[in-house]
Every structure is written in structure tokens, then in C-alpha cells.
Amino acid sequence: MKYFPDLKVAVPPVELIDLSALKPLEPLELSKATPESATSEQSATCHLDANQPDxxxxxxxxxxxxTPLEPNSRRLYKRELQRFFQWSDRPLAAMTPAxxxxxxxxxxxxxxxxTGKPLARNSINVAITALKRFFAWLGTTxxxxxxTNPxxxxxxLKAEVTPPSPLSTAALACxxxxxxxxxxxxxxxxxxxHLLxxxxxxxxxxxLNLANWDGAQLWLPATKNQLAKNQLAKNQPLRSxxxxxASRVALEHYLDWRRQHLPESLQPDSPLVISLHVAHSGKRLSYIGIYQAIERLGQLASQRYRTIVASSAHPSPNDEQTQQQLANLHPDQLRHMHRTL
Incomplete structure (x- = not known):
């Protein structure tokens, strides 16, 4: 090592390198394990330590x-937040709008x-809502x-509203x-x-509770959107x-059956429609429970229609479509039937 007395610093010897002997750099292959690794911004920030708890x-x-959430919303938020944090391994403080x-x-x-297809816009909007509410809460708490809320x-996204196709006469009869x-x-x-x-x-x-039924009409409680437009309607019947x-008869038959077969005392605050599942018998039938009941009804009706078609001497060219309508039945299809009944 050479010294320069005037500068009083030591300079290491210079070693010449033959550049022709160096191997060319191989292109960097991005990891496909985490979808975020395909984004250009990933290298600009820190990531989680795989050896530490998340x-x-x-x-x-x-x-x-x-956060006060309905059970269905809580389940959806949990699913969407889990999806996001599986997609990204960034710490919370490193999240950015980009x-x-x-x-x-x-x-x-x-x-x-x-499904093999991208999520529908409504499903993406659920994910966006979950993220917005989570990061708003995080920034406050x-x-x-x-x-900064990212x-x-x-x-x-602007949702594409596609009205459900009405049930055919044959499907409704079945x-x-x-x-x-x-x-x-x-x-x-x-x-x-009947209600749908x-x-x-x-x-x-x-x-709905039993108090919402007066023997001839239903008094429907205000929805959140209706309350937002008319604060005076809070805790009051908004419309009848x-x-x-036929619907009144069906409701009275249902209540009579409950009085005869269930060990319950019908009170004004009792739910109008209850679950009959062993684990939840007598409790209010949930949002998901109604969907499952209608879907099960559609499956049974589809099987019944298939049997009818198999024994028919004059099958219809629309039989397959009718069967599919029943097999994929959901409450919204029935709710839109009131326009055609």
C-alpha cells in the first residue's frame, strides 16, 4: 500500500480486471409465488420477514x-382482506395508493x-369496500x-345490472x-x-317480526337507505x-303449524320466519338461510321436472332451459316475479 505524505492517506494498490473474462449477467426471473411480485413497485419497499408472525x-x-358488522358482511370482509394479504407481503406502513x-x-x-373467470364487478366492489373500511379504521386506531390512507x-366500479330472467310458466308451476x-x-x-x-x-x-303482521297486511321496517332519506322514519313503520x-292463507297456515308443532310462545317480537335447523331451531332465519332454502327448493323442483319430462310423450324444446332455471334458482328471480304475476 502506497502513502502520500502530503495527503497523509493510504491508497490501496490498483488491480486490473479483465472484463472479457466476466460472465454476462443473467436476466432476473421474478417470483411467481406472490402476485404482487409482478408489479414494478415491489422492489421499492420493504417486505415481511417470513420467520416472524404476520x-x-x-x-x-x-x-x-x-367494527359492528352483519354476520354476512363480516364473513365477506374477512375473506377479502385475507385475499389481499395473501397477494401482498408488504407491511401495513408500506402500503401505497399505487x-x-x-x-x-x-x-x-x-x-x-x-370459475376460471375474473371476479364480477359487484364482487370487486365488495373487496374495495372491505379495504376502504379496514384502512380507514387502521388510520384512526x-x-x-x-x-396516509392508501x-x-x-x-x-360501476356495476353491470343484469335483471334476472323471469321463470317460465312451466318452471313456476313445477x-x-x-x-x-x-x-x-x-x-x-x-x-x-309467496313473500318473495x-x-x-x-x-x-x-x-320481520310477528308484530309486523296485522292479519291483512305487513308493516315493513325501514331499510338503511330509507332511513338515510327520512330520519323521521327511524323505528317507525315506513310502509305497508x-x-x-293466497299469501295471507300461507302465512296463517305457517303460524298455525308453529303453534301446533313447536314449543314456543309466539310474541310480538318473535321473528316471523324462523330456522328449523337442529342447531338453530326457533331462531330468526338468516339472510344466508333464506338463500339456502330457495336454492334447495330449486334443486328439488329441477329433479321433479326431470322426472316429469322423462315420462312425457311430448317433450318441449324448452325443457332443458326450464330445468336449468330451477337448478339455478335464487331469491331475486322470485322477487322479480311480482312484475309478471
Whole structure:
């Protein structure tokens, strides 16, 4: 090592390198394990230590416990937040608007494993809502983890509203013919079909108590949207619905069956429609419970229609379509039947 007395510093010897002997750099192959690794912004920030517990999920669990949510919303939020944190391995403090935008693009373009198609816009909007609510809560409750809300600029997608196709006359007739064979749920599910066919929403049916029925009409409680437009309607009946004669008969038959077969005392605050599942018998039938009941009814009606077609001497070219309508039955199809009944 040479010294320069005037500078009083030591300079190491220079070693010449033959550049022709160096191997060319190989192109970097991005990992496909995490979808976020395909984004250009990933290298600009830190990532989680794989050997440490994921503190992000502790925050998610705290958010779900601290936020008043309906059971169905809680389940959806948990699923969407889990999807996001599987997609990205960034710490909460490293989340950026560009990352959230990249994630929304990924949702719009990446086929879902179950369907092989990208998520529908309504499903993506659920994911956006879950992220917006989580990061808004995080910025308020734990600002050191979220100094700036990264979801502020994320916009909901304009949903494509596709009205459900109305049931054919043959499908509706088969549906009514299937109800008497349902056993213990016959009277309840018959009432559900009547209420849906008169235009009631599933959420409205879930909220009904016996006090909402006066023997001729239903007094429907205000929805959240209606309350937002008319604060004076809070905790007051907002509108009434006069039931058709057949619907009134179905409701009274259902209540008579409950009085005779269930060990319950019918009170004004008792739910109008109850679950008959062993684990939840007598409790209010949930939103998901109504969907499952109608889907089960559709499956049974589809099987019944298949049997009818097999024994028919004059099959119809629309038989396959009718069978598919029944097999894929959901409450919204029945709710829109009131326009054609």
C-alpha cells in the first residue's frame, strides 16, 4: 500500500480486471409465488420477514371485532382482506395508493380458481369496500401503521345490472308443485315463495317480526337507505304491503303449524320466519338461510321436472332451459316475479 505524505492517506494498490473474462449477467426471473411480485413497485419497499408472525392479520382480527358488522358482511370482509394479504407481503406502513390500484387491476384481470373467470364487478366492489373500511379504521386506531390512507383514490366500479330472467310458466308451476313434498319446511318455504313473489327483499323478510303482521297486511321496517332519506322514519313503520289472499292463507297456515308443532310462545317480537335447523331451531332465519332454502327448493323442483319430462310423450324444446332455471334458482328471480304475476 502506497502513502502520500502530503495527503497523509493510504491508497490501496490498483488491480486490473479483465472484463472479457466476466460472465454476462443473467436476466432476473421474478417470483411467481406472490402476485404482487409482478408489479414494478415491489422492489421499492420493504417486505415481511417470513420467520416472524404476520402482525397484519392481528390488526384484521381486531378490526373485525371492533367494527359492528352483519354476520354476512363480516364473513365477506374477512375473506377479502385475507385475499389481499395473501397477494401482498408488504407491511401495513408500506402500503401505497399505487399498490392498491395494482391490486384492483389484478382482481379485474386474474381468473378466479373456482370459475376460471375474473371476479364480477359487484364482487370487486365488495373487496374495495372491505379495504376502504379496514384502512380507514387502521388510520384512526393505529395511525403509526397507516399515516396516509392508501385507498382514498380507489373508486368503486360501476356495476353491470343484469335483471334476472323471469321463470317460465312451466318452471313456476313445477316450483309450486314441489312445495308440498318438503316435509318439515313445507309451510315456511311456501310462505317464503309467496313473500318473495310479492316483491319483498330477503333483508326485509329477515327483519320481520310477528308484530309486523296485522292479519291483512305487513308493516315493513325501514331499510338503511330509507332511513338515510327520512330520519323521521327511524323505528317507525315506513310502509305497508297488502298481501294477496293466497299469501295471507300461507302465512296463517305457517303460524298455525308453529303453534301446533313447536314449543314456543309466539310474541310480538318473535321473528316471523324462523330456522328449523337442529342447531338453530326457533331462531330468526338468516339472510344466508333464506338463500339456502330457495336454492334447495330449486334443486328439488329441477329433479321433479326431470322426472316429469322423462315420462312425457311430448317433450318441449324448452325443457332443458326450464330445468336449468330451477337448478339455478335464487331469491331475486322470485322477487322479480311480482312484475309478471
Amino acid at each position: 402482525q397484519r392479520w392481528l390488526m384484521v382480527e381486531e378490526f373485525l371485532q371492533a 399498490l392498491l390500484a395494482a391490486y384492483c387491476t389484478w382482481l379485474e384481470t386474474t381468473p378466479a380458481p373456482r 393505529h395511525p403509526r401503521h397507516c399515516a 385507498t382514498t383514490e380507489i373508486k368503486w 316450483l309450486w308443485g314441489t312445495l308440498p313434498s318438503l316435509g318439515i319446511t313445507q309451510y315456511r318455504d311456501t310462505l317464503l315463495v 313473489c310479492q316483491g319483498l327483499r330477503v333483508s326485509e323478510i329477515v327483519a 304491503m297488502v298481501l294477496h289472499q
